[in-house]
Amino acid sequence: MLRFIARRLLETIPVLFIIVTATFFMIRFVPGGPFTAEKAVTPEVMRNLERAYNLDKPLWRQYAGYLGKVVFHGDLGPSFKYPNRTVNEIIADKLPVSLELGAWAMLIALGLGLPLGIIAAIKRNTFMDYLCSAFGMIGICVPTFVLGPLLALSLGIYLHLFNVSGWYGPTDRILPGVTLGFVYAAYVMRLTRGGMLEVLNQDFIRTARAKGASEFRVIFRHAIRGGLLPVVSFLGPAIAGILTGSFVIETIFQIPGLGREFVNSAFNRDYTLVLGTVILYATLLIGLNLVVDVVQVWLNPKLKFE
Amino acid sequence: MPSRLSLLLLATALVLTGCAKKDPAPAADAGNQPAPRKFLRFGNGTEPQDIDPAIVTGSPEYRLLQTFSEGLVSEDPDMQIIPGAAERWEISPDGLTYTFHLRADGKWSNGDPVTGQDFVETYQRMLNPVLACQYAYMLYNHVVGAKAYYDGKTTDFSTVGLKAPDARTLVVTLLQPAPFLLHAMNHYAWYPVHIATVKKFGGLTQRSTAWTRPENYVGNGPYVLKKWIPNQIIVAERSPTYWDRARVKIDEIDLYPIELADTEERMFRTGQLDITNEVPLTKLAVYRREHPESVRVDPYNGLYFYRYNVQRKPFDDVRVRRALALAIDRESLVKNVTLADETPAYNFVPPNLLGYRSEHTFKADLAEARRLLAEAGYPEGRGFPRADLLYNTLEKHKTIAEALQQMWLKNLGINITLLNEEWKVYMDDQHSRNFQFQRAGWIADYIDPHVFFDLWETGGGNNDSNWGNPEYDRLLHSALATPNNAARFAIYQQMEKILIDEMPMLPLFNYTRARLISPRVKGFFSTPIDNYPWKYADVAP
Numbered sequence: 001m002l003r004f005i006a007r008r009l010l011e012t013i014p015v016l017f018i019i020v021t022a023t024f025f026m027i028r029f030v031p032g033g034p035f036t037a038e039k040a041v042t043p044e045v046m047r048n049l050e051r052a053y054n055l056d057k058p059l060w061r062q063y064a065g066y067l068g069k070v071v072f073h074g075d076l077g078p079s080f081k082y083p084n085r086t087v088n089e090i091i092a093d094k095l096p097v098s099l100e101l102g103a104w105a106m107l108i109a110l111g112l113g114l115p116l117g118i119i120a121a122i123k124r125n126t127f128m129d130y131l132c133s134a135f136g137m138i139g140i141c142v143p144t145f146v147l148g149p150l151l152a153l154s155l156g157i158y159l160h161l162f163n164v165s166g167w168y169g170p171t172d173r174i175l176p177g178v179t180l181g182f183v184y185a186a187y188v189m190r191l192t193r194g195g196m197l198e199v200l201n202q203d204f205i206r207t208a209r210a211k212g213a214s215e216f217r218v219i220f221r222h223a224i225r226g227g228l229l230p231v232v233s234f235l236g237p238a239i240a241g242i243l244t245g246s247f248v249i250e251t252i253f254q255i256p257g258l259g260r261e262f263v264n265s266a267f268n269r270d271y272t273l274v275l276g277t278v279i280l281y282a283t284l285l286i287g288l289n290l291v292v293d294v295v296q297v298w299l300n301p302k303l304k305f306e
Numbered sequence: 307m308p309s310r311l312s313l314l315l316l317a318t319a320l321v322l323t324g325c326a327k328k329d330p331a332p333a334a335d336a337g338n339q340p341a342p343r344k345f346l347r348f349g350n351g352t353e354p355q356d357i358d359p360a361i362v363t364g365s366p367e368y369r370l371l372q373t374f375s376e377g378l379v380s381e382d383p384d385m386q387i388i389p390g391a392a393e394r395w396e397i398s399p400d401g402l403t404y405t406f407h408l409r410a411d412g413k414w415s416n417g418d419p420v421t422g423q424d425f426v427e428t429y430q431r432m433l434n435p436v437l438a439c440q441y442a443y444m445l446y447n448h449v450v451g452a453k454a455y456y457d458g459k460t461t462d463f464s465t466v467g468l469k470a471p472d473a474r475t476l477v478v479t480l481l482q483p484a485p486f487l488l489h490a491m492n493h494y495a496w497y498p499v500h501i502a503t504v505k506k507f508g509g510l511t512q513r514s515t516a517w518t519r520p521e522n523y524v525g526n527g528p529y530v531l532k533k534w535i536p537n538q539i540i541v542a543e544r545s546p547t548y549w550d551r552a553r554v555k556i557d558e559i560d561l562y563p564i565e566l567a568d569t570e571e572r573m574f575r576t577g578q579l580d581i582t583n584e585v586p587l588t589k590l591a592v593y594r595r596e597h598p599e600s601v602r603v604d605p606y607n608g609l610y611f612y613r614y615n616v617q618r619k620p621f622d623d624v625r626v627r628r629a630l631a632l633a634i635d636r637e638s639l640v641k642n643v644t645l646a647d648e649t650p651a652y653n654f655v656p657p658n659l660l661g662y663r664s665e666h667t668f669k670a671d672l673a674e675a676r677r678l679l680a681e682a683g684y685p686e687g688r689g690f691p692r693a694d695l696l697y698n699t700l701e702k703h704k705t706i707a708e709a710l711q712q713m714w715l716k717n718l719g720i721n722i723t724l725l726n727e728e729w730k731v732y733m734d735d736q737h738s739r740n741f742q743f744q745r746a747g748w749i750a751d752y753i754d755p756h757v758f759f760d761l762w763e764t765g766g767g768n769n770d771s772n773w774g775n776p777e778y779d780r781l782l783h784s785a786l787a788t789p790n791n792a793a794r795f796a797i798y799q800q801m802e803k804i805l806i807d808e809m810p811m812l813p814l815f816n817y818t819r820a821r822l823i824s825p826r827v828k829g830f831f832s833t834p835i836d837n838y839p840w841k842y843a844d845v846a847p
Contacts, residue, residue, distance in 0.1 A: 083356050149568065153572070164576050
């Protein structure tokens, strides 16, 4: 297993290198730059600005310089858009917020999706099943930019239960967490139901029942481990989606997370912030996929580390 | 072995929660408890870049700078020039020398006196080419010797017309009279910075420094920067050292950086905001019907127009440019599409600028438009070449463009193609003149019609239309040298006549600023360039 992990980590290096290189050059070839604005910058000022940010050097030298700083000093450079903050600081400030939001969303997704999925599977083709499946369908269909404002309107404005936006007190976590987690809860519910149904039809379950195991024991002792495998495989992409996809939620609820920086930095042509967030998310995604792969082998006796 | 699975799920949740840093103490939860202090919360648009006047360029930043610092002069609610950091000033008879006398009780937020030397050193920093200040031209277009210093032709700042003969005097020497200079000086390019603080945190020529962080920042305005959590809140607290502090009524102003008008509107409804930056257009009518007391629409000194590229067909023909301008119903556009009391524009300068009123306007005239188009070789629109209207991707611009597209089709029989681009791509295409005609807007940096005439100078940095006229340029320069407004405005009238005849652009409407404002806010006013001089505002308890 250690050899497997070590090999996968080694593979990460060229992947990251390619991602950084591609991003570095792509963002440079996009029309417009960090100082493109409605009021044109005079040519003299533009020359001075480019000098101040080393943009007057040949592109390959900028690239080499950037890579050197990142690899040897872990320095992602100053932000173009926010001159009094560095990219390292922006990430250090905002990643925890996105992670916390993601954690709440994950909690909602699993806390809601797993029980509903299990219930739906056990009570297959009954009213309960239809109810849970309807939840699954609605959750997948309703986009976050509809659900968010709806929740803010009903629970925030009409019932005065929560602030409609902001990230100040503990209660401010609820609306965005639910909004972001809802769609994933729906997926988890459907995957759980599917996985459980498949397992419940297998011979060893019939054997367990024949041996007189209680229904509770059959479900939670025998079926659940196999039944949840699809959910585990889904967790990797889900966490990735929650982390990178929080842009909409962060904008609707005015949350100071990294998702907004990730998207807005591209609009602002904030070269260093684009690269910084891309490097971070790429690393996170590669890491998460590795974890999921390891866990899958661990849970599923049919798989082996090759 | 269910334990492995539950362990895994638990671990996932724990890892994620564990990574999450605890948030700082609840910031502006003041609504829940009775506050002895007067406070006001308002939406300030996008997250500000910085509050260093040598770095920033946007209007959210302008509002912050007006809160935390003060220039030599200021503007009262009627837009008249009143004393600021300078208590009085003299202008030499030739209009070239301005002598400012700083007030004795002018203080920085750390207690230091505000001196003439502070201003001189601030301007020296702004004009330092290494810092690459984008608004440096606001100084070097007017001040003697400043351009040479900026271009590096001299490193001797004593050649520049900015001098502090003693601690309480500042002398500014100009290249030409520039009668609007005092209004221009209310722009943040002229605001002072606390040089010792700038030096301490990074130095005078560094763009990326920490001197503007709340723990370091020193300003001379009515409020001090108390707290700044990026994308969350900026807290401004009444300054104990500001000279006019007796007039400042509100103890704390919380500025929220909010991008979405819909989010702002929801916050307004729950009382999280007292003043919003915008109103969602779809909700404006509802608010007007149900809560007229909360809606406020102020004139905004800006023009929304379409810029022609006069070197591209078919807009190289002035008859086509005029035909398109005459064939649209601007009244209907502002009434049914833009919705926020904008005024239709039939000339090139928004009204209410120091009493300047355009004598030369045009009016919608369908018959004339059709005649011009036929004369240009496209009778009833036949044979009209493909014309792309470029706009930046935004719902509002799209709706306006679609309405006009319909009007031109119906009235002139020509079919315009709509083309939208992401903001920076669109800007890039504009500045490289890669368009046929495009949506544009121009907002005054300071209160003077000069701002709008300056735009169309031949080869001017923001002209971008390829249009130019030597007579126009000559008039523009002679206006700058005219010491009084009456004579200067007479020249502007002639210039506007040229613009009407040649139409390098198609004016559509004058902007307004619509916002929601709680009835508990008193004495709030917004300047025509959308600044809020906070010291006049008050809130009911």
